[in-house]
Amino acid sequence: MIVINIAVQYLALFLTINQLMGVPFNQPKFCPSTNWNPNAITFANTSIAGACSNVIFINKTNGIYITENCNSQVQVWVEGNMTPVRTMSFGLNQPQGLFVRTNDNVFIDNARYNGRVEKWMLNSTFGRIVMNVTGPCYSLFIDFNSTLYCSMGTQNMVVKVPLNSGGVVPTIAAGTGGAGSSASMLSNPHGIFVDNNLTLYVADCSNNRIQSFAFNQTNGTTIAGTGASGTISLTCPTGIMFDADEYLFIVEYGGSRIIGSSFNGFRCIAGCRGPGSSPSQLNTPYSFSFDSYGNIFVADQTNCRIQKFLLSTNSCAETTTSQATTITTTMNIIHSSKKMIQLTTPSKFTDTLPITTNSHQSVLDILKYCFNVDPMRKELQKLKQKKKKKKCPVIVKYVYIDAPSIQPSEVPFLSAEETAM
Numbered sequence: 001m002i003v004i005n006i007a008v009q010y011l012a013l014f015l016t017i018n019q020l021m022g023v024p025f026n027q028p029k030f031c032p033s034t035n036w037n038p039n040a041i042t043f044a045n046t047s048i049a050g051a052c053s054n055v056i057f058i059n060k061t062n063g064i065y066i067t068e069n070c071n072s073q074v075q076v077w078v079e080g081n082m083t084p085v086r087t088m089s090f091g092l093n094q095p096q097g098l099f100v101r102t103n104d105n106v107f108i109d110n111a112r113y114n115g116r117v118e119k120w121m122l123n124s125t126f127g128r129i130v131m132n133v134t135g136p137c138y139s140l141f142i143d144f145n146s147t148l149y150c151s152m153g154t155q156n157m158v159v160k161v162p163l164n165s166g167g168v169v170p171t172i173a174a175g176t177g178g179a180g181s182s183a184s185m186l187s188n189p190h191g192i193f194v195d196n197n198l199t200l201y202v203a204d205c206s207n208n209r210i211q212s213f214a215f216n217q218t219n220g221t222t223i224a225g226t227g228a229s230g231t232i233s234l235t236c237p238t239g240i241m242f243d244a245d246e247y248l249f250i251v252e253y254g255g256s257r258i259i260g261s262s263f264n265g266f267r268c269i270a271g272c273r274g275p276g277s278s279p280s281q282l283n284t285p286y287s288f289s290f291d292s293y294g295n296i297f298v299a300d301q302t303n304c305r306i307q308k309f310l311l312s313t314n315s316c317a318e319t320t321t322s323q324a325t326t327i328t329t330t331m332n333i334i335h336s337s338k339k340m341i342q343l344t345t346p347s348k349f350t351d352t353l354p355i356t357t358n359s360h361q362s363v364l365d366i367l368k369y370c371f372n373v374d375p376m377r378k379e380l381q382k383l384k385q386k387k388k389k390k391k392c393p394v395i396v397k398y399v400y401i402d403a404p405s406i407q408p409s410e411v412p413f414l415s416a417e418e419t420a421m
């Protein structure tokens, strides 16, 4: 009965795809007007994280992983505690790239002197080889199909190897090996990201641009920086990330700032006063990561510190000033057809989302992420063919506007918070 009440009263339904299953990092949802406090706080200094920390990775529950290049180790912290819960060092020599799938699947670059990328299991005191490479992996990434990518800055290319295949010898994903600025070439690539269309994005540092390579295509397209007019001028971008709405965020090593984008285009969001060491400045920041709240952690290299820019406003200034109750829960897909997707919580609360040609973006996202079906490509037929649907947890946020009769405790959700829209 409660189901019907809820369905009638909800005004908006936001779905955040697992921050769906496969994606082990945070992709927060921001508004065009979102701001971060311009003055960062220092999360870790030289004594805590070493003099030249390189790559920072934050998982879904805010476990913080940092490669400490000079100390030849990777350290791990959990939220709110400055004593590392884990240090990985045996056999590592100046590690750089890092990607964490789960706490027993930590992938670490060990290529500069040892020619390999390693996977560290939980409690293991050493890593196992997952890729043999001939130059350091400045960045690592694993796509949803379990392919491991390494950006080899010194070799001007990105290489990849399917994990679980047993093979450790990579093939070229982008770049030709020579430094250059043509569509098929890269120059000193650093940060990489692969989206769920298997499009590869590369922070092409020495070309001052961000390239995107559609799956299996050798020619890239410039999406920001030199060659993409109307975007933003970049100086050696080294880190990239997309938010929940697929807007690009960039850390600019050469420009010592962090760039964000939204519906309104690109803008500087941190370190906007130019290089320096004050709380509002960065000096050659190398990589960054969002925590689950949307705060930005950045490895501020020359200042030998990890800075944290707190999210200060993230209100999308909707038209209403009503009180709203927001309830967030995890649901599983229990049924799907060409016409609808049915979701349920562990406590058996269910909801049905219709699939139409103008479905809400979140429904399209479910099709894409959970079923690998592109509704625009008339592939809906696939939904019928798959006999067994895999379990695909989805985080659902219901917003009830002016619904005083609904108390969070009355509905069978996992957590609830009161928010004003």
Ligand SMILES: *[C@@H]1O[C@H](CO)[C@@H](O)[C@H](O)[C@H]1NC(C)=O
Pocket: 045, 046, 047, 048
């Ligand atoms: C690093 O931070 C710790 C704790 O805040 C402090 O005790 C220490 O003096 C700092 N070290 C340096 C080199 O600034």
Ligand SMILES: *[C@@H]1O[C@H](CO)[C@@H](O)[C@H](O)[C@H]1NC(C)=O
Pocket: 059, 060, 061, 062, 063, 064, 076, 077, 078, 085, 101, 102, 103
């Ligand atoms: C995040 O990392 C911490 C530290 O390793 C770990 O305890 C936690 O289980 C991880 N969370 C997820 C979702 O993997």
Ligand SMILES: *[C@@H]1O[C@H](CO)[C@@H](O)[C@H](O)[C@H]1NC(C)=O
Pocket: 122, 123
């Ligand atoms: C890892 O070590 C912890 C503490 O020593 C232990 O509780 C846990 O079961 C171990 N996990 C694995 C997978 O070995």
Ligand SMILES: *[C@@H]1O[C@H](CO)[C@@H](O)[C@H](O)[C@H]1NC(C)=O
Pocket: 114, 115, 116, 129, 132, 168, 169
């Ligand atoms: C990968 O490198 C290791 C040494 O680091 C070597 O023993 C192994 O044979 C290499 N594998 C392949 C397939 O080249």
Ligand SMILES: *[C@@H]1O[C@H](CO)[C@@H](O)[C@H](O)[C@H]1NC(C)=O
Pocket: 145, 147, 162, 163, 165, 198
């Ligand atoms: C996933 O990876 C395998 C190799 O491990 C490959 O054969 C397959 O084509 C990939 N799937 C997609 C959708 O790229």
Ligand SMILES: *[C@@H]1O[C@H](CO)[C@@H](O)[C@H](O)[C@H]1NC(C)=O
Pocket: 195, 196, 197, 199, 246, 374, 376
């Ligand atoms: C994936 O491809 C589809 C159709 O080609 C497109 O509509 C969608 O925007 C793409 N998604 C991303 C993240 O590029």
Ligand SMILES: *[C@@H]1O[C@H](CO)[C@@H](O)[C@H](O)[C@H]1NC(C)=O
Pocket: 216
């Ligand atoms: C990638 O492209 C090559 C030729 O350009 C083709 O032979 C190969 O089958 C393609 N691979 C995939 C997985 O599409």
Ligand SMILES: *[C@@H]1O[C@H](CO)[C@@H](O)[C@H](O)[C@H]1NC(C)=O
Pocket: 182, 183, 184, 218, 219
């Ligand atoms: C890649 O771009 C070059 C021009 O930069 C063009 O000559 C070539 O045909 C393109 N290759 C493909 C496969 O589209």
